[in-house]
Structure formats: C-alpha cells, structure tokens
C-alpha cells in the first residue's frame with residue numbers, strides 16, 4: 001500500500017489563509033479498501049451536511065463503492081491523524097454501464113478505451129481552499145495514466161463554483177448538460193492531455209441558466225472558463241461560465 005505525506009493548515013471558513021492560530025496538520029493519502037468504506041461514507045455525509053445546496057452532491061452507498069473497488073476503481077482518502085478529511089474516487093467504464101458518459105459524448109471505441117471516470121472528490125469544510133482536491137486527483141490520474149487512461153470524464157452541478165474553478169484551472173472543459181440522479185442538472189466534464197482547440201469570441205452564460213448552457217452546447221461550443229461577480233462568496237451562484245466554439249477542424 002502506498003502512503004503520501006504532506007502538511008496542510010486546518011483552516012476556518014471565512015478567515016484569511018493561514019488563519020491566526022491554525023495548526024499544521026500532517027495529512028496522509030491512503031488507498032482505501034473495503035474496510036475503509038464506512039469511514040468514507042461518513043466523510044461524504046459530513047461534507048454533504050456542510051453544503052448550502054442539496055443538489056450539489058449525491059451521496060453514494062456502500063454497494064456502489066464495493067462494486068467500484070471490485071471493478072478496478074480506486075479510492076484515495078486523505079487522513080489527518082485519525083480523521084478522514086478528504087477523498088477522491090475514480091472508476092473505469094464498464095460494459096453496459098447505465099451511467100455511460102462515453103455514450104453521452106458519442107466517443108469512439110478508441111477514445112472510450114482511454115477513459116477514466118472521476119466519480120467524485122470531497123473535502124471537509126475546514127480543509128478546503130488548499131488545493132487538496134487537486135492533490136488527490138493528481139495521484140489518482142497518475143495511476144490511470146499508467147493504465148493508458150488519459151481522458152477523464154466527470155459530472156458537476158452547474159452551481160458548484162468551487163469545483164468549477166478547480167476544473168478550469170486544471171484545463172478540463174464542459175461538454176454537455178445532462179440530467180442525472182433522478183433529474184438533477186449536471187455538466188459532463190472532459191479532461192485530455194492537451195487542451196481542446198477553440199475559436200471565436202467567448203460567450204458568457206449565468207451559472208443556473210440551464211437553457212442558456214444547453215444552447216451553447218447545441219451550437220458546438222464548450223465551457224472553458226468562469227468569472228465570479230465581484231465580491232461573491234465561495235458558494236454563491238453569482239458567476240458566469242464562458243463558452244468558445246470547439247474547432248473541429250483541429251480536434252482529434
């Protein structure tokens with residue numbers, strides 16, 4: 001089993017970084033197995049309770065995580081002392097997957113063979129804002145890359161500014177708006193080794209303007225950036241997503 005260590009400040013929401021009196025906490029990144037699933041689900045529920053919008057995160061159950069581990073998926077948990085403070089989860093597309101994102105994006109079989117699915121990343125509130133999610137994803141995607149999986153797919157609620165900000169910083173892009181989990185809106189996000197070629201002007205759409213997003217995708221555009229309203233808080237819906245046209249003459 002592989003362990004990674006790094007130090008992080010435990011922050012308090014609403015304070016400057018690092019907040020006065022914050023201690024250094026040593027975090028260990030550990031690959032989870034079936035024995036860790038109760039802890040993982042407790043963490044996911046704690047994260048869910050801290051969120052201002054119910055639609056943001058759908059909590060998975062133990063059977064889902066068991067299937068994921070049995071089918072070659074991987075879970076990385078960040079622990080500070082005895083406490084789980086964050087987790088990242090990836091899986092690899094299976095045949096007859098009812099939640100087939102490759103199909104949603106009409107990927108070719110050759111492209112689908114390169115896909116790793118980022119199932120979710122969640123960080124306890126006190127540990128957010130320190131790129132911990134990015135650190136977890138980096139380790140997970142490095143593993144996927146070793147298996148030849150260099151295209152990532154994931155989904156996200158359109159109002160999730162914190163996650164979208166991280167997505168765009170990592171060069172991933174929004175490809176489609178779909179309904180999941182009994183009708184909740186979700187963007188499908190794609191990450192690739194090189195950024196997709198885009199052209200034309202940037203068109204801005206308000207975060208929760210679902211028809212506006214759908215129109216951009218129907219028009220051959222992809223979401224590549226965001227801009228928050230001046231002074232808006234972490235979880236505010238006051239932001240726009242920027243779209244540009246995918247240059248299909250150049251994309252592979």
Ligand SMILES: CC(C)(COP(=O)(O)OP(=O)(O)OC[C@H]1O[C@@H](n2cnc3c(N)ncnc32)[C@H](O)[C@@H]1OP(=O)(O)O)[C@@H](O)C(=O)NCCC(=O)NCCS
Nearest residue numbers: 013120121122123128129130131132133162163165166234
């Ligand atoms: C999305 C999430 C995983 C990002 O993790 P993270 O380690 O905090 O990521 P980052 O440090 O890169 O911060 C991302 C953004 O969150 C913002 N942020 C910082 N502290 C925050 C806090 N206490 N609460 C909310 N957002 C915060 C940061 O300002 C940053 O925005 P920026 O890129 O404009 O600076 C984390 O916010 C989270 O667990 N959210 C709830 C679960 C969720 O929505 N998961 C994604 C769907 S599965």
